[in-house]
Amino acid sequence: MLVAVPNKDSLVPKLLAGSPVYKATPLPEWAVFFTDLGGLIASESNSHLPLTAVLALPTRTFAAVFTALGVVYKRRTLAPESQRHFEKLWVSDPGVTVRFRQGTTEHRGALSGTITRDGMRHLIITSSGTGTAYVPETMAHEIISVGVTHKRPQRTRLLRIQDPWLARMLEGCDEGEYLFHNRHDCLVVGYDSGLHEEAKLQLHLLDGPRQYISGNIECLLRIKRWQAGSKTYSSDILPYAAGQEEAGLELARRFHVVVYDGSGPYLRWNRHLGSQHHIVLLDRTEHSFSEGVVAVNNACMRRSGEFVRLPFPVPRGIETMLFRRPT
Amino acid sequence: MTVAFRNASMVYGAAQQAEIFRIRLKHPLLARLHKDVGQLDRMSQETQDELEWGELVRRFKRYRFLTAATPLVFNHPFLWDDRANTVLKRALHAGSSAYPSFRPLIENLQAVMQDLQLVPSSPLWDAIQEHGMPTGTGNVTKDKWAILLADTRSTGPVEALAAASQRLDVATAPQLQDDFSYTGLYVLGSTRWFPGYCFTAARAQTIQIIQFEWALDNPTFPAAFLPNQKTYRPVKASEVKSNNHNAAAGIEEEPEMLQIDAPEIDWGNAFKAGYRAASGVGGEVEDVPGHLYVLEGGWGVWLEDSPSASVLTIRLRETGELDLQRLPVRQLRSGAFVLLRTGGGGDLIVPVADRMLGNDRKRLRNLQTEWKQKFRKQVRLTWSTEVACKRLSSLGAVRAKPSNVRNWMALRTIRPDSDQDFKAVLEFSGLQQRAQEFFDAMAQIDNAHRRAGHQIGQMILNTVSRTDTTPLRRQGVQVFEAPQGEGGSFTAYRLLERSQDTGMVTPHRLAHIFPLED
Numbered sequence: 001m002l003v004a005v006p007n008k009d010s011l012v013p014k015l016l017a018g019s020p021v022y023k024a025t026p027l028p029e030w031a032v033f034f035t036d037l038g039g040l041i042a043s044e045s046n047s048h049l050p051l052t053a054v055l056a057l058p059t060r061t062f063a064a065v066f067t068a069l070g071v072v073y074k075r076r077t078l079a080p081e082s083q084r085h086f087e088k089l090w091v092s093d094p095g096v097t098v099r100f101r102q103g104t105t106e107h108r109g110a111l112s113g114t115i116t117r118d119g120m121r122h123l124i125i126t127s128s129g130t131g132t133a134y135v136p137e138t139m140a141h142e143i144i145s146v147g148v149t150h151k152r153p154q155r156t157r158l159l160r161i162q163d164p165w166l167a168r169m170l171e172g173c174d175e176g177e178y179l180f181h182n183r184h185d186c187l188v189v190g191y192d193s194g195l196h197e198e199a200k201l202q203l204h205l206l207d208g209p210r211q212y213i214s215g216n217i218e219c220l221l222r223i224k225r226w227q228a229g230s231k232t233y234s235s236d237i238l239p240y241a242a243g244q245e246e247a248g249l250e251l252a253r254r255f256h257v258v259v260y261d262g263s264g265p266y267l268r269w270n271r272h273l274g275s276q277h278h279i280v281l282l283d284r285t286e287h288s289f290s291e292g293v294v295a296v297n298n299a300c301m302r303r304s305g306e307f308v309r310l311p312f313p314v315p316r317g318i319e320t321m322l323f324r325r326p327t
Numbered sequence: 328m329t330v331a332f333r334n335a336s337m338v339y340g341a342a343q344q345a346e347i348f349r350i351r352l353k354h355p356l357l358a359r360l361h362k363d364v365g366q367l368d369r370m371s372q373e374t375q376d377e378l379e380w381g382e383l384v385r386r387f388k389r390y391r392f393l394t395a396a397t398p399l400v401f402n403h404p405f406l407w408d409d410r411a412n413t414v415l416k417r418a419l420h421a422g423s424s425a426y427p428s429f430r431p432l433i434e435n436l437q438a439v440m441q442d443l444q445l446v447p448s449s450p451l452w453d454a455i456q457e458h459g460m461p462t463g464t465g466n467v468t469k470d471k472w473a474i475l476l477a478d479t480r481s482t483g484p485v486e487a488l489a490a491a492s493q494r495l496d497v498a499t500a501p502q503l504q505d506d507f508s509y510t511g512l513y514v515l516g517s518t519r520w521f522p523g524y525c526f527t528a529a530r531a532q533t534i535q536i537i538q539f540e541w542a543l544d545n546p547t548f549p550a551a552f553l554p555n556q557k558t559y560r561p562v563k564a565s566e567v568k569s570n571n572h573n574a575a576a577g578i579e580e581e582p583e584m585l586q587i588d589a590p591e592i593d594w595g596n597a598f599k600a601g602y603r604a605a606s607g608v609g610g611e612v613e614d615v616p617g618h619l620y621v622l623e624g625g626w627g628v629w630l631e632d633s634p635s636a637s638v639l640t641i642r643l644r645e646t647g648e649l650d651l652q653r654l655p656v657r658q659l660r661s662g663a664f665v666l667l668r669t670g671g672g673g674d675l676i677v678p679v680a681d682r683m684l685g686n687d688r689k690r691l692r693n694l695q696t697e698w699k700q701k702f703r704k705q706v707r708l709t710w711s712t713e714v715a716c717k718r719l720s721s722l723g724a725v726r727a728k729p730s731n732v733r734n735w736m737a738l739r740t741i742r743p744d745s746d747q748d749f750k751a752v753l754e755f756s757g758l759q760q761r762a763q764e765f766f767d768a769m770a771q772i773d774n775a776h777r778r779a780g781h782q783i784g785q786m787i788l789n790t791v792s793r794t795d796t797t798p799l800r801r802q803g804v805q806v807f808e809a810p811q812g813e814g815g816s817f818t819a820y821r822l823l824e825r826s827q828d829t830g831m832v833t834p835h836r837l838a839h840i841f842p843l844e845d
Contacts, residue, residue, distance in 0.1 A: 017332060030339040056551045058342040058528035059506050061335040201332055282551075284528035285504040287662055293551045300553055307554050317342025317529075321552035 016204040038070020049324040052278040054296045056319040060283040064261035065198045071186040071257045077173040086140035100143045118275040165215025184254040186235040190261030240265045263292030334506035341508035345529035347562045349536045358582035360439045364391045383418040386411045396516040397481045398452035402444040405484045454537045472511040473498040477520035502800045503530045518546040541582040604841030614831035622820035623803030626840045629832045630656045639666040669818040679779035694768040701756040724751035742769040
């Protein structure tokens with residue numbers, strides 16, 4: 001069954017690539033597509049069945065970093081304090097009244113219990129409109145008010161950001177909250193060194209006539225593995241070749257979206273990262289492409305609840321498949 | 328990084344615009360030859376006389392493939408050389424007297440070959456020139472076409488042919504994994520000879536598949552994912568072209584459809600060549616199991632089949648840079664580039680490590696030889712290696728398995744990894760009184776080998792990273808010359824396939840290349 005997911009506009013329409021000195025041009029269609037896809041999957045509620053988006057690409061170069069950019073950018077406005085918010089809900093007594101969002105609709109319901117599934121904690125909410133919803137801790141921000149005992153945390157802390165590019169990218173969200181808290185937006189499973197190079201790509205924003213401000217993707221992604229010292233993070237990399245112990249799977253499972261950068265990373269780590277939304281980037285020129293295709297097709301046949309159609313056009317040369325996975 | 332971004336944009340641009348066309352050529356004379364070669368192949372299989380017909384059939388099949396896969400004129404020595412003529416003549420005299428039924432067919436083939444030698448140009452080359460081949464200098468970077476070849480060994484002669492146009496390149500499939508794009512690509516021969524990505528991840532805006540009319544080929548490129556039922560990238564148009572040589576030939580117009588296969592690896596012959604190369608150097612050393620790897624350029628190499636065996640590899644990055652990586656042999660896959668020492672002789676680690684050991688070298692190497700010899704003698708004196716393993720285990724060895732014992736006996740290893748194993752080996756060899764002396768000496772050798780490995784790695788990296796690796800991507804083989812006095816030359820080879828079976832090979836012949844054919 002084909003189900004359309006809500007449409008939305010491109011996330012980063014003002015970004016420019018190339019050299020601002022010689023010629024800065026709008027992001028090409030393919031890069032916009034990846035950011036849009038990342039944004040779309042980022043906005044998926046976890047109370048829905050987890051979504052898998054698989055792409056067959058002519059090249060993987062920059063695909064993962066632009067997808068991660070889309071995920072992080074879309075989720076920049078979400079309160080990182082939702083973790084504390086979740087902790088409060090986790091210990092609340094059953095019966096507490098809550099209001100929560102599912103897609104674009106708001107529901108009233110009651111907290112009826114808690115459960116841990118696939119290593120992730122979920123709140124069980126019953127409502128007359130939706131029946132029973134399982135809300136994982138990564139989506140606790142969707143619960144917009146709680147009974148009379150406590151409210152969703154207020155965001156009051158403001159901060160002047162030193163990096164003008166980042167400040168512009170974070171317009172519309174509480175910058176202080178963004179920069180001073182750990183977030184679990186996007187986990188990229190892939191080849192560390194190549195991704196690090198790609199994340200250094202400079203992008204520009206027009207700041208008046210012939211005036212540009214520039215910054216790089218890494219600055220917004222705030223990847224834990226590459227952050228020095230005690231800096232906070234929004235996303236992380238799980239290296240393809242990491243051992244089971246160093247992978248930090250408990251933390252890895254807390255990220256809202258997992259991007260698999262290639263067949264190898266998907267084949268190796270997919271079974272360890274079960275309940276999140278997945279984006280699988282398969283490069284047609286790789287030796288293991290066919291292996292990856294067989295694996296995703298099998299996963300689709302075995303587990304698909306429904307196919308999903310992308311609400312925006314897919315550039316020619318990219319093949320896509322989106323499906324929900326029953327948990 | 329901006330360059331990489333621009334290149335990625337170029338690839339997506341090509342993938343968006345790519346259109347595939349198919350041109351099918353008539354050539355009755357060549358069609359007859361292709362058909363007759365098929366018949367010869369079938370007849371020789373029925374006689375099962377590999378000795379008499381094997382080489383002739385291989386030569387003709389190679390010729391058939393190359394006439395369909397390269398734009399070279401039919402009498403080009405790369406396709407059919409003097410050696411092939413000798414083989415043909417020998418078959419006519421000797422072979423057909425034993426098998427007279429073959430004679431008419433071989434005479435036919437010889438007659439068609441003689442006619443083909445008179446054809447002034449290749450129909451594939453004519454078709455390239457008729458279908459948009461760029462001429463003159465033009466914009467060399469923006470408007471570049473390439474001939475995509477299924478046979479990497481033919482890149483040299485085809486490059487010589489294409490040299491007249493600065494905007495015509497010669498490429499092989501692995502090059503199309505890189506991030507760049509041509510204006511157009513001529514794909515010569517059957518689409519089955521090329522990996523799917525040449526068409527589905529097109530590195531060109533226009534792809535012209537040029538093949539002969541009788542080639543049994545169905546160029547469809549299905550969607551990868553289940554719900555996407557339609558063809559992923561359809562062939563836009565298909566046209567049949569005739570050329571002037573057909574009329575002169577006066578042969579029937581409707582040729583029989585034929586499936587022409589790319590030459591396969593002849594594992595029987597490859598093993599023969601491998602054993603021939605490995606013979607006569609064994610001496611005292613016990614053979615070890617190894618797989619035969621077929622390398623690009625008609626070379627083979629034995630690599631040890633053991634969990635501890637490793638080989639130096641080159642990984643080419645999209646950015647044009649490369650990484651040197653020592654990989655376990657068992658992790659090698661087709662397409663990997665292995666780096667082997669091909670000039671300067673033998674393993675470079677030992678002489679470099681010896682230089683590091685300085686004046687102590689002789690004493691330390693003598694100690695290494697001493698425990699190896701005594702250990703080998705003791706193993707031979709026991710009933711079998713299995714019995715020796717039991718005895719070693721009773722002396723405290725923790726990994727006493729036949730494969731490990733063989734490794735410990737080999738001259739190229741220094742000592743067992745585990746102290747317990749080494750202690751048991753020394754006791755088993757009657758050297759327990761001097762155990763500390765051997766432990767200390769082997770530690771010094773081990774240390775020197777590690778430092779030598781690091782130094783050689785740096786030297787190779789310096790050598791390799793200074794060299795343009797385009798030939799490696801294109802032809803799958805490239806020689807890297809180290810600076811004078813630093814270890815001769817190394818050659819990187821693309822690994823094509825690994826034998827299913829293992830063979831027993833003397834350790835001296837491991838990682839030494841040998842030609843697969845005479």
